[in-house]
Amino acid sequence: MGSTYLTVDPVRPGRNRVEDGWSRFAPGIRGEGTTARRAWQSRYVHRTVAFDLLCAVVAAALAHLLWSAWNPPAAADAPLWEVLVLPLLWLPMMLVARTYEKRFLWVGVEEYRRVLDSAVALLAGVGFLSWALDLQIARGFIVLALPCATLLTLFQRFAHRHWLYAQRRQGRYQQTTLLVGHQRAIADLDEQLQRAADKGYRVIGCCLPSNQHSSAADAFHGLPVLGGVDEVAAVVARFEVDTVAVLPSQELDGSALRSLGWELENTSAELLVAPAITAVVGPRVHIRPVAGLPLLHMERPELTGLRQFTKACFDRTAALAGLVFLSPALLAIALAVRASSPGPVFFRQERVGHRGKPFFMIKFRSMVPGAHTMVAELEDDSDGNGVLFKKRDDPRVTRVGKVLRRYSLDELPQLINVVRGEMSLVGPRPPLNSETEAYGVDMRRRFLVKPGLTGLWQVSGRSDLSWDESVRTDVQYVENWSLSFDFMILAKTVKAVMSGSGAY
The missing domain is CATH 3.40.50.720 (NAD(P)-binding Rossmann-like Domain)
Structure with a gap:
C-alpha cells in the first residue's frame, strides 16, 4: 500500500x-498538490471492493459447509451455482446502495447503514424472485450466507477505517x-x-x-x-x-x-x-423547505417522556445486573483498599445532580484519610483546567488507589447511585458544589439530565481536557442525547478505560 x-x-x-x-x-x-494527496482515496475504494468480494466468497463457502453439515440430505441436492452467484450479486447491490462513494467512506455511520440496507434489499429480492419464478433455492443456505456476508463486510470496513485512522495519526493520508x-x-x-x-x-x-x-x-x-x-x-x-x-x-x-x-x-x-449551532447535531437538525427556501430546523431536545423513561429503566436494570456480575471483583477491590491504608473502604462525597439536587456519590477510597484537607497545600501546583483541581502525581493517592484511578475501578460503586436513580450510566460528570459557582448559563444546562458514570468527558480525554472543552462536551451531550448515543459512549468507554488516557 x-x-x-x-x-x-x-x-x-x-x-x-x-x-x-x-x-x-x-x-x-x-508540495505534492491536491491530486497527489488524494490519490490514496481511489486505492482505498479499490481495496474496499476487493475486501467486500472476499467477504462474500468466504460467507458463501462457510454457509455451504455449515448447511451441508447440518442438513446432509438437502445439501446433496443443492446446486453449487448458489455459492457462486452470491458473490456476484453482493458487489452490484453494494454499488446500487452507493457504499463505494467517497463521501460515505471512512467517516460517520452512513457507510454501515448502507451496507445493511443493501443486505436487506438483496434478501428481499432473492425471496421475491424465488417465489415469483418458483426457483428451487436452498433457503437454509440463504439464511446463513447473507447474515454472514453482512457481518464480515461490516467488520472489514470497520477494520479498514481504523487502519486509515492509525495511518493518519502518523501523518499519512x-x-x-x-x-x-x-x-x-x-x-x-x-x-x-x-x-x-x-x-x-x-x-x-x-x-x-x-x-x-x-x-x-x-x-x-x-x-x-x-x-x-x-x-x-x-x-x-x-x-x-x-x-x-x-x-x-x-x-x-x-x-x-x-x-x-x-x-x-x-x-x-x-x-x-x-453552522452557528455546531453543538447541536444528529436527529435534532433537519433541512426543510419553507417558502421555497431550505431552512435549518432545530427540534427541541427530548429530556422527558417515553425515551427518558426507557433510559431510566435501562440504566437501573443494567446497573443492578452489573453489581451482581461484578460482585466478586467489587469484594476483591474492597479488601485491597482496606489492606492498603487505614480508613473506610468507600468514599462518599456530595455532588450536584439532576436539576441541581445534591446527592452523595459513592466511590472506592483511593486516597489517604483526610485528603480533602490537603487541597489548599497543593492547589498552587495543580495540573487541572483552572476550575477542577487535578494533580498527575498526587501524593494523597495510595498505591492501590493509583491502579484504581488509572482504570476507573474506583468509580464502580457508582452503580449503586444509578440503581437509586441519582445517576445514569451515561451523562455529564457529576460536579462539586464549589465547581458550580464558576458555571455560566451554558454549563448549567448539564443539570437538565442526570450525571453519568461515564460520558463524553471520559471518552474525550478526561482530566486532559481544558475547562472550555469540558463545557463543550457536556453541553453537546445534553443537546444531542439519545439511546444510540449512549450505547456509542459506553462502547468507547471500554477503550478509554483500558488505555488509561487522562486518568489521574
Whole structure:
C-alpha cells in the first residue's frame, strides 16, 4: 500500500510573515498538490471492493459447509451455482446502495447503514424472485450466507477505517485545510481538529477579516495568516489547499458564501461550512423547505417522556445486573483498599445532580484519610483546567488507589447511585458544589439530565481536557442525547478505560 505524507508548497518570496509559520507543518518539503494527496482515496475504494468480494466468497463457502453439515440430505441436492452467484450479486447491490462513494467512506455511520440496507434489499429480492419464478433455492443456505456476508463486510470496513485512522495519526493520508472566520471560532476549531488527528484535517493557515489582521501580523493561534476573507480563493489556488472550512461570520453572509462556492469550483478544494449551532447535531437538525427556501430546523431536545423513561429503566436494570456480575471483583477491590491504608473502604462525597439536587456519590477510597484537607497545600501546583483541581502525581493517592484511578475501578460503586436513580450510566460528570459557582448559563444546562458514570468527558480525554472543552462536551451531550448515543459512549468507554488516557 502506498503512503501519502502531507507536504506543502514553500511560500514565495515576499511573504515572510507566512513563511515562518510553515515550519509547524512541513518545513522544507516540496508540495505534492491536491491530486497527489488524494490519490490514496481511489486505492482505498479499490481495496474496499476487493475486501467486500472476499467477504462474500468466504460467507458463501462457510454457509455451504455449515448447511451441508447440518442438513446432509438437502445439501446433496443443492446446486453449487448458489455459492457462486452470491458473490456476484453482493458487489452490484453494494454499488446500487452507493457504499463505494467517497463521501460515505471512512467517516460517520452512513457507510454501515448502507451496507445493511443493501443486505436487506438483496434478501428481499432473492425471496421475491424465488417465489415469483418458483426457483428451487436452498433457503437454509440463504439464511446463513447473507447474515454472514453482512457481518464480515461490516467488520472489514470497520477494520479498514481504523487502519486509515492509525495511518493518519502518523501523518499519512492528510488533507490540507484552510480555516476562514473570526479569531475565536478559528482557535476553537483548530484545537478540535488537532485532537481529532485521525480525521485527516491538517490545518495549514487561516484567513481573517481585515479588521482582525494586518500585513505585519505573523500568525494567529500559531497559524499563518494567509490573507483576508476576501482572498480565500486566491489562497486556495496559491497553496493548492484541499479543504476550506468556513466558520460563521458577518463577512461571509449568504451571498458572499455563495460567491465563494462559485470561485472554488475552479479549484480542487472542498468547501465545508460550519453552522452557528455546531453543538447541536444528529436527529435534532433537519433541512426543510419553507417558502421555497431550505431552512435549518432545530427540534427541541427530548429530556422527558417515553425515551427518558426507557433510559431510566435501562440504566437501573443494567446497573443492578452489573453489581451482581461484578460482585466478586467489587469484594476483591474492597479488601485491597482496606489492606492498603487505614480508613473506610468507600468514599462518599456530595455532588450536584439532576436539576441541581445534591446527592452523595459513592466511590472506592483511593486516597489517604483526610485528603480533602490537603487541597489548599497543593492547589498552587495543580495540573487541572483552572476550575477542577487535578494533580498527575498526587501524593494523597495510595498505591492501590493509583491502579484504581488509572482504570476507573474506583468509580464502580457508582452503580449503586444509578440503581437509586441519582445517576445514569451515561451523562455529564457529576460536579462539586464549589465547581458550580464558576458555571455560566451554558454549563448549567448539564443539570437538565442526570450525571453519568461515564460520558463524553471520559471518552474525550478526561482530566486532559481544558475547562472550555469540558463545557463543550457536556453541553453537546445534553443537546444531542439519545439511546444510540449512549450505547456509542459506553462502547468507547471500554477503550478509554483500558488505555488509561487522562486518568489521574
